[in-house]
Amino acid sequence: MVGKIVIERLEFQGRCGVTREERHRPQPLALDLELDCDMSSAAASEKLADTVDYAKVLERVEALGHTEDCALLERLAERILAVLFEEFPIERVRLWLRKLAPPVAQTTASVGLRIDRIRPAYLIGSQPLTPSRFLLQNIHRVPKGRVLDVACGKGRHALYLANLGFDVEAIDRDAEAVFDLASTAKQRNLPNLTVQTVDLERATDDRPEFPANRYDAIVVCFYLHRPLFSWLVDALKPNGVLLYETFTIDNYRRHRHPRRWEFCLAHNELLRLTSALQVLSYDEGEHATNSGVDTVFTAQLLARKAALPEPDREPA
Incomplete structure (x- = not known):
């Protein structure tokens, strides 16, 4: 019908x-x-x-x-x-x-x-890739410019941001997903979306995928690898914004998802991991999903890197 x-x-x-x-x-x-x-x-x-x-x-x-x-x-x-x-x-x-x-x-x-x-x-025949409610609710607070989508998956956030005119770089370890996202960006005529296959959890002291002071915003949704947080902070430009949401331990206790509790944040852990940033908004608890039906337990953070200090002025 x-x-x-x-x-x-x-x-x-x-x-x-x-x-x-x-x-x-x-x-x-x-x-x-x-x-x-x-x-x-x-x-x-x-x-x-x-x-x-x-x-x-x-x-x-x-x-x-x-x-x-x-x-x-x-x-x-x-x-x-x-x-x-x-x-x-x-x-x-x-x-x-x-x-x-x-x-x-x-x-x-x-x-x-x-x-x-x-x-x-x-x-035709494709499923809609709806961005997270948290990103939709805060898109007006994301600075225009260059955005990094970390663990982009199929690209629901990267495509959304590119459609809005942001210059988007998307990275993920899944080579097939990255290839499909690149093909979709080409089909949709989105030259402002670039992709790269990156093993985000490799053991290394060098992270060229996170150049210092490069991004106006970084988006991470439903992915957690704790060693990355210092790199994320360094990769933000002064006044750059981090938008981060992922599961808390309450979701594992209630729904047994993700499959391992180590993939979930402890209470207030996200605040500790991003203590170098200024918190613009933070909420931890039960949140509606973009389906409008189910709920999940997540921590949602929007935080900003400090601006560069103004140079000292010489006395007049």
Whole structure:
């Protein structure tokens, strides 16, 4: 059973304009969406995970409004379409995006564009790779620039960040996953996403994959190798941000996952491992997953490296 999910007049703030002055301040935008999707599974199960969660769609569009800086509405519309097809089981999108206060002399209610797009062929049959809720909730706090995705796996975070315009480097020890991610980045025309196969747990005193002061942000989700933390801190630029989430020991006790308790953080351990950074937010406990149904016990940290000290001024 194919049906439509209709979202009427989502209003959000975005930076979109030909001139730098127009992009300097967010302006009101509006979006209407018609999303074609298969509703048969949800009709039978009554589970949110079996359909398109429109609350997540709204959340993602608003996140794009926070992070995108586009000269043209066409660019923002393409970013929205890419995210919708990549992260949700949608077969067709009809989109109406418009400025509610366009910078023109004439009085007009709005100026915008309409697009009708079917799911790209290279995504047919693929499963959406939804970023973690923690990253989605904090994307507006991730500095624009170069981001390292550590233990990237299939690339759900790397692809998401690259689609938002970040320069992303993704590393993982799984050569097959890295190869598939490189192929996907090429198919999706994402030259700002580069990948590398790296054994993150090898015994070594040299870590060329973590150059000092290189990254504006580092993302690590559901991976833990304690010897890496000093390298992660060193690889951040001054004012760079670390976004880290993984399982705590409570998840092992409740769900016996991961398979070994050593792969879980002790209580407050993440704070100790990152004590050199300034904590922007920290939460440890039971958290919803991006399926919106299950919960897991994790520690979630957003922390910033200190800025370089200002040079001493000579007395006048």
